[in-house]
Amino acid sequence: MSDAKVLLLVEDERLILWTLQEMLEFGGYVVIAATCGVDAITILDSRHPEIAGVVTDVRLGVGPNGWEVSWRARELQPDIPVVYASGDSAAEWPLYGVPKSIMVPKPYGTSQMLTAISSIFISSTP
Template identity: 35%
Template sequence: MPSGRILFVDDNFICSLENCENLREQGFSVLPAYNALAALEHIKRHPNLTALVTDIDLGPGDDGFDVARWARGAYPGLPVVYISGTAGARHAAEGVCGSEFVAKPFNPQQVVDALSRVMHAKAA
């Protein structure tokens, strides 16, 4: 399953560093972003994103739901996985269609498994 370029968005530098490394070990190419504006720049500049993993609470400004909507605007059907320690209840109402949610704290394999599910759902 692992392949392609994942945009990983999290304002927590340590969480991002650890999870990006885990995704790389699983065979993904990973673009880290630490806020919504940086994520938008990646979305605009990289025409070959395979999936998005985004925290929901990204500090001041836009949130992960906004990032996912931008990404889906640029890449219709892009697989999306949300991660959050506080905003899980909002996923059903605000998450993009077909996305998955993984609650923090999580085992890194949970994100890989969620990516696998959303990527396979898109392929089906």
């Protein structure tokens, strides 16, 4: 049995998704990927007990956005760590982001994202 944490990664830009997924898996995480808010919420609804954290872009095209994905995640797991990424929505984070989350502005380096994810898991550990 692996102790690897399972992350839900939500990103509508496939190149960013693949790059980030590869980096997270190299960093020791198991990644469940979704390319839109509808798929992310479906995954959360069916697999939330195994998901240890959510990494989501804010703007996801048509359908639920990253804010809505994180709200659903927190309905299912009130303390689930959330990391947001956005090129234009960082200023909205205090209004729409869930408490004890992190915003990583785009463009970001993959090491910056991995550090943000690692730090939110450390800060959410009892």
